[in-house]
Amino acid sequence: MKNVVQINIPHDRSYMHIDTIFTQINNNHIVAFKPIVVDGLGSNVEVHKSNGTSIFYSSIRDFLVNEINPNMQFILSGKGESPYQEREQWTDGCNLVAIKPGVALTYDRNPVTEKAFKKAGYNIIHARKLLADFKSGKAKPEDIENTIINLPSNELSRARAVRTV
Numbered sequence: 001m002k003n004v005v006q007i008n009i010p011h012d013r014s015y016m017h018i019d020t021i022f023t024q025i026n027n028n029h030i031v032a033f034k035p036i037v038v039d040g041l042g043s044n045v046e047v048h049k050s051n052g053t054s055i056f057y058s059s060i061r062d063f064l065v066n067e068i069n070p071n072m073q074f075i076l077s078g079k080g081e082s083p084y085q086e087r088e089q090w091t092d093g094c095n096l097v098a099i100k101p102g103v104a105l106t107y108d109r110n111p112v113t114e115k116a117f118k119k120a121g122y123n124i125i126h127a128r129k130l131l132a133d134f135k136s137g138k139a140k141p142e143d144i145e146n147t148i149i150n151l152p153s154n155e156l157s158r159a160r161a162v163r164t165v
Contacts, residue, residue, distance in 0.1 A: 003047050005067075007060060010042035014090060021089065022060065023096045025104040026146075028071050029120060030064065031096060031113070033089040034080040037061055075120045077113045084112040091153070102146045107153035114148070123147045 009015045015036065021043075022032040035041045040059030047055040047067060057063040064072050077093035078084030085093075093110040105127075114124050127149050133139035 003049055003067075005063070006046040006048065007063075008044050008046070009036060012042075019095045020092065021094055023094055023098065023104070025075075025096055025098045025148075026102040028069060029073055029075055029102075031075045031077060031094050031117075032061070033094050034074075034076045034085055038074060038076070038080075073120070075113075075116050077110065077116070079112050079116045081112070088113045096148075103144055103149070104147075105149050105151055108150035109153045114150075117148045121146055124150065126150045127152075 007018055009018060009021060015021055020033075022030050022037045024030045030037075032038060036043045037060040040061070043060055045057040045060055045063035047057070047063070049055070055067075057066065061072075061074065076085065078086070078088040088110040091109040092107050093113040096104040096106045098104045102122075108126060117124060123146060125147060130139065130144075130147075130149055134141060
C-alpha cells in the first residue's frame with residue numbers, strides 16, 4: 001500500500017457518501033458537485049504516505065489533479081449553477097455507476113447535468129431505448145462509448161422525503 005487517502009466532506013444528509021458529490025466516469029472525467037469538490041467548501045483531503053509523511057489539499061479537485069490525473073476534467077452537476085447544482089446534486093446528479101470507462105448509468109432526473117455531459121462529448125440515452133436498440137441489432141453493447149444511460153427514477157424522491165419525528 002502506497003497511500004491512505006482521507007476525503008473529508010461535510011456531515012450533512014445531502015452528502016451521505018463521496019459518490020453523492022463526485023464519481024469518476026472516465027480516465028479524464030469526473031462528474032462533480034462544484035461547491036464541495038472544486039471550491040472546497042467544508043471539505044479537504046489528507047494523503048497519508050507510507051513513508052510517514054502527509055499531504056493536505058484544501059479541495060478534492062486539487063487532490064485529484066495533483067495525485068490522480070493532472071488532466072482531470074470536471075463535469076459539473078447542474079452545470080455548476082445555482083439553484084440547479086444543488087437540486088441535481090440532491091437527485092443524485094453526481095452519483096453514477098461507471099460500467100466501463102466513458103459509459104455510466106444515472107437517474108433521468110437531472111436535465112441541466114445532462115447538458116453538461118453533452119457539452120463534454122457524451123451521448124445521453126434512456127435505458128429502455130438502448131435495450132430496444134440492442135434487441136433490434138441497431139447497437140451492440142461492446143460498441144457503446146461516451147454514453148450516459150438514464151434509468152427511471154420515479155422512486156428516488158420518495159426515498160429521500162424528509163421524515164418528521
